[in-house]
Amino acid sequence: MLERDECELISAGVDGELSPREQRRFDELLANSPEARALHDELRAVGAAVEALPEQAPPADLAARILDRAAPRRAVVVPLRTPWRRMQLPLAFAAGLLVAVVTPRLLPEPTADELQWLSGTLAPASQRAAQRIEMQGLEGQLNSVLRGGTRTLEFDLAAAAPLEIEVGLAGTGLTFGGIVANGDGQGLVAERIESTGGTVRVVGDGAAAFGLLLPATAAAGDEGAGIHVAIRSGGEIRYEATFDR
């Protein structure tokens, strides 16, 4: 009767996955045990039967369907006009008066001007998860809020060094729908905002007060991944967390 490890050795031998030492043991086993030879032949026959299954061509239109549904992957860069400043965002959100900086994701055929500004009011929050951030060189608040069915991430941060905020949306079924700030007439301020490949990056100086609009994609199903947030300052990750979509 073969031991389990001998059976696994024979199985790995069928696949050519043995070390030199195992190979010697395998050769000896097969030379001396009819049971081992029979098992070897059986396992090899099973593998051959699966390998003999004919390949099938994918549907002719599958590649085209995938390309059609692949999100446009060009980077969306929103040019902004004034330096980043700290604003009392929670109060502004509470009042519901916001200025939206709308990216091409919100408008089908944007012009250069449409990249800049729209004014509006966001729906009231129906669900809110707040995280207070207090660590060396970085403090403030991060809220994950559901507004009228749209998830928003709201940042109000101050840091000792320039900030880079990265929000990963891969596998969440959410997409970047725009960025909003409180409307005090000064506009949103950041050096650069990019959205590409399911990742939104906001880069600016040592303060940040804005919200990211994250609507569900048209193709969203029951994706289970959370929203990954990483905040870097001074070249180091200061804060990292995953929020429920």
Place this chain on the structure above:
Amino acid sequence: MSETPESALIERGRRGDRQALAGLLDRYQRPVYNAALRIVGNPDDASDVTQSAFLKAFENLDRYDPSYRFFSWIYRIAVNESINHNKRRYRTHSLEERDIPDHRGPQLSAERGSVSREVRQGLMELDDIYRVVVVLRHYSEFSYREIGEILDIPEKTVKSRLFTARRQMRDILIARGVDG
């Protein structure tokens, strides 16, 4: 004419170049579809899984680690999609609605159709964890190390599962009248 290097397609794909994405699809659509077909068991579901896997891969190209083969990476996504698909299907289907394995005996099985059909249906009788290693080894021809990377399990687990899977598959094929 020389083929565009895979790394160039990935880099261009990251910038949203549709031709590059089409190039990646052209290379890997067929093997991914066939692996999915062997795991989920029918062409419609295999198409859905393939579509979903490529969309996720394209969406996450920025996170692709070039120290791994792209082929392994897309397989990893496709295998996870296939397993999740099967879980959803088994959750939502009642027992009566599910495909019941056919154990009508060797003689009747031989009358019913080809060896390929019996092997394909026999494969579907394995649990997902065993079916996947059989497919990755015997269709996709991955090494134990690569299978371990794709499934995020140690090589020794790959070795153990492959033995169990082939042993079970042998019993299933005998029951279905397919003689080695």
